[in-house]
Amino acid sequence: MFKIMIVEDDLTIAGILKEELEKWNYEAFLADDFSRVLEEFKSKSPQLILLDIQLPSFNGYYWCQEIRKVSQVPIIFISSRNENMDIVMAIQMGADDFIPKPFDLTVAVAKTQALLRRTYDFKESDNFLSFNRTLLKPGESKLFVDDEEVDLTRTELKIMELLFLQKGDYVTREEIMVKLWEDESFIDDNTLAVNIARLRKKLAKAGLADFILTKKNIGYALNKEAAHA
Numbered sequence: 001m002f003k004i005m006i007v008e009d010d011l012t013i014a015g016i017l018k019e020e021l022e023k024w025n026y027e028a029f030l031a032d033d034f035s036r037v038l039e040e041f042k043s044k045s046p047q048l049i050l051l052d053i054q055l056p057s058f059n060g061y062y063w064c065q066e067i068r069k070v071s072q073v074p075i076i077f078i079s080s081r082n083e084n085m086d087i088v089m090a091i092q093m094g095a096d097d098f099i100p101k102p103f104d105l106t107v108a109v110a111k112t113q114a115l116l117r118r119t120y121d122f123k124e125s126d127n128f129l130s131f132n133r134t135l136l137k138p139g140e141s142k143l144f145v146d147d148e149e150v151d152l153t154r155t156e157l158k159i160m161e162l163l164f165l166q167k168g169d170y171v172t173r174e175e176i177m178v179k180l181w182e183d184e185s186f187i188d189d190n191t192l193a194v195n196i197a198r199l200r201k202k203l204a205k206a207g208l209a210d211f212i213l214t215k216k217n218i219g220y221a222l223n224k225e226a227a228h229a
Contacts, residue, residue, distance in 0.1 A: 005046035045133035068094035129164040148206040172219040
C-alpha cells in the first residue's frame with residue numbers, strides 16, 4: 001500500500017483528500033507540525049507528498065527544496081496560487097505536478113495515481129508490498145529503496161515477502177523454512193542464515209542498514225526504526 005503525506009493547513013481540504021485517497025486503498029496521513037515537515041517526512045517515509053504553497057512557518061516552496069536535498073519522492077503542489085508564475089516556481093523548486101484549487105477530487109486522485117505509476121513503474125494490476133521507505137515487487141523480484149533497486153534471488157524474495165507481510169513482527173526460522181520448502185526452495189537453517197546475511201549486504205549497499213533484525217531463538221523481523229542513510 002502506498003503511503004501519501006498531505007501537507008495542507010486547511011483541515012477541511014486535508015480531511016477530504018485523506019478520506020478520498022483511503023477509498024482508493026492508499027494510506028494517507030496529515031502533517032502534524034508545519035514547522036517540522038522534513039522531520040515528519042523522514043520518520044514516516046511516504047511514497048508521495050501533496051503539498052500546499054501557503055503554510056504556517058515556512059511555505060511549500062521551502063519544504064519542497066528541503067525534501068529534494070534528501071529524496072526524489074514525487075511531490076504534487078495543491079494551491080489556490082495558480083498563476084503561471086506559481087506553477088513555474090513549483091516545478092523549478094522540484095515539484096512533479098501542480099493541482100490548482102478549487103480542484104475536483106477525481107482529478108486529484110487520477111494525477112496521484114498517474115504519478116505513482118510513473119515513479120515506481122507499477123501498473124494498477126501489479127501486486128506489491130510496502131514497509132517504511134521500501135517497496136517489494138514480487139513480480140520482478142525487486143526491492144525498491146527510495147531511488148535504489150535491489151535485485152533478489154527467488155529465495156531472498158520469498159524471505160522478504162514473509163517479513164513484509166508481518167510489518168515488523170517476528171517470523172520464526174521454522175516458519176520461513178516451511179514456506180520455502182513448500183515452494184520447493186530446499187533450505188536448512190545454515191542456508192537460511194547465509195541468505196539473510198546476503199540480504200543484509202544488499203540492503204546496506206542500497207543505503208538501508210540494519211533493516212532485518214534477528215532475535216536469538218526466535219527469528220527475523222523488519223526494523224520499524226530503520227532509516228535510509
